[in-house]
Amino acid sequence: MLGDNGTGKTTLLQAIALPLALATKQIQRVTDFDWLGFLPGRYQRWGAPRIELSVLFTDEEITATRALFKRWAATRTERSLIEPGDSKRVRLILDGERCYTATDAQYYQFAGRYYARNLYITEGGTQVLLGWYWERKEIENYLIDPKVFKKALGSNAPPASEYRAALLASAEKIGA
Structure with missing residues (x-):
């Protein structure tokens, strides 16, 4: 603009x-x-x-x-x-x-983000299902490392490329 x-x-x-x-x-x-x-x-x-x-x-x-x-x-x-x-x-x-x-x-x-945030809190930081649809729509939803999610909850969220790397690594772990 x-x-x-x-x-x-x-x-x-x-x-x-x-x-x-x-x-x-x-x-x-x-x-x-x-x-x-x-x-x-x-x-x-x-x-x-x-x-x-x-x-x-x-x-x-x-x-x-x-x-x-x-x-x-x-x-x-x-x-x-x-x-x-x-x-x-x-x-x-x-x-x-x-x-x-x-x-x-x-x-x-x-x-969606509200539900994800509350799941992270109630599940005590265990791995949670996240829909990163608000960041990277072309990436499927996978279980991802909680520390990446914790970073995303803060004001200094990592760039989308870090989300992608974490999602792809997690997808490999679960055989997707």
Whole structure:
């Protein structure tokens, strides 16, 4: 994206990142959004903003998220859990402070990383199934080394090439 200073390049990127951060459970509230230059106090200064995104999901993303959900749900005691949907195109809406989709199942399609993170925590750092669909879509899902996943959870995530190397090494170990 090119443009002169003050033309809204960063604002546009923030408008994309904010609803995605809420939907993927990276943040709980708009005020938790940590982006250099984003001032939560100004967010609703001139009324409640409405942001609509059309998000496309690949078959691999949908499959990986649903597989992670099933493993995560098995660790839960609640019985009213909503399984992620299988929509290829989801309209994500942020209306003021409320972030939503047409159905709850569509909203939970964004929770793949949340499920993976919780599985890592509940399984005590053992190897876990990961859908690296959000980093490298062309790579299949394999069991990978927990230290690579732990690095990915931190703010200094390794480059996609490290994920690929770890995935390929793990695939060899399990004979895939």
